[in-house]
Each structure stands twice: as structure tokens, then as C-alpha cells.
Amino acid sequence: MHRLYENDDIAIFWDSSKCFHARKCVTGCPEAFDFARRPWVDLSRAENAKVWKTVETCPSGALQIQYRHGIDVVMETEKHRSIALDGEKLIGECEYSETPDGWVIYHTGVRPEYEGKGIARRLVYKVIEAAERNGVQISGTCSYAAKVLSEGGS
Ligand code: SF4
Numbered sequence: 613m614h615r616l617y618e619n620d621d622i623a624i625f626w627d628s629s630k631c632f633h634a635r636k637c638v639t640g641c642p643e644a645f646d647f648a649r650r651p652w653v654d655l656s657r658a659e660n661a662k663v664w665k666t667v668e669t670c671p672s673g674a675l676q677i678q679y680r681h682g683i684d685v686v687m688e689t690e691k692h693r694s695i696a697l698d699g700e701k702l703i704g705e706c707e708y709s710e711t712p713d714g715w716v717i718y719h720t721g722v723r724p725e726y727e728g729k730g731i732a733r734r735l736v737y738k739v740i741e742a743a744e745r746n747g748v749q750i751s752g753t754c755s756y757a758a759k760v761l762s763e764g765g766s
Pocket of ligand 1: 630633634635636637638669670671672673674675
């Protein structure tokens with residue numbers, strides 16, 4: 613299971629296939645991380661610095677964190693894509709096609725001046741999460757998406 617949790621400043625990636633429940637997160641910052649709650653990550657409940665420090669203790673790599681850099685990432689399901697926006701400006705996208713075997717991500721791109729901010733990863737996670745929530749298989753012919761998908765052995 614892949615999930616993307618965000619607040620105004622930070623983005624957290626969660627890949628459950630990597631988690632071996634060492635519980636560093638729930639003991640380090642129980643306000644933000646609680647496996648008994650849905651959603652189990654709530655970034656409104658703790659200071660970003662504490663969340664950041666706690667994620668860095670995750671021994672499995674199931675949790676990862678980065679800054680949002682003021683860039684919004686949203687799904688446009690009707691257009692078969694997720695998009696990244698700097699204000700009103702479209703600065704990246706992750707596109708997929710619907711096939712009998714599920715969704716296939718065929719393109720992920722971010723404008724060159726926005727590279728190096730982890731935006732592509734957020735775009736791909738957004739599509740993976742949407743597919744999983746819809747009970748649809750997800751794969752990627754786009755090399756970047758395939759790499760993200762293979763990280764958890766999925
Ligand atoms: S710290 Fe990492 S490995 Fe441990 S329970 Fe949390 S997410 Fe899982």
C-alpha cells in the first residue's frame with residue numbers, strides 16, 4: 613500500500629510493504645503516527661520538526677519525508693493523470709492509461725526548473741494511491757514510475 617500525506621510544508625511517503633512494524637514512528641511521535649487511527653498519519657497534530665526527526669528513525673524506509681516547496685499535487689482522474697501546480701501554473705504531470713489489466717503509467721515529467729524537489733515522486737505516488745484506493749492494478753512503462761513501483765517489491 614502506498615500513501616502520500618501532506619500538509620502545507622511537508623510530504624510523507626508511506627510504503628506499507630517495507631514496514632516491519634518496528635514502531636519507531638508511533639513511539640517517536642504518537643500525535644502524528646497512530647496505527648489504530650484512520651488515516652494513521654495526521655500531520656496536523658504535531659510540529660513538522662518532530663515529525664521529520666521521527667521519520668528519520670524509521671529503520672525500514674517505509675516512511676520517507678520531503679519538503680513540498682509550495683507545490684500542490686492533485687489527481688485529475690477524468691484526464692487520467694496527476695498534476696503539479698505552482699499556483700495556477702502547471703509544472704508537472706504523471707499520466708496513465710486505463711487497460712483491461714489496470715492502470716499503466718506511461719509518462720512522468722516535471723519542468724526542468726522544478727527538478728530536484730521530489731515532485732515526480734509525489735506525482736507518481738498520487739496515481740499509485742488512487743489506483744490502490746480504486747482496487748485497480750497499477751504498473752508503469754515510464755521508467756521513473758516503474759522504479760518507484762519496484763522499490764517496495766510491488
Ligand atoms: S518506524 Fe518505519 S518500520 Fe517502524 S512501524 Fe513506523 S513505518 Fe514501520
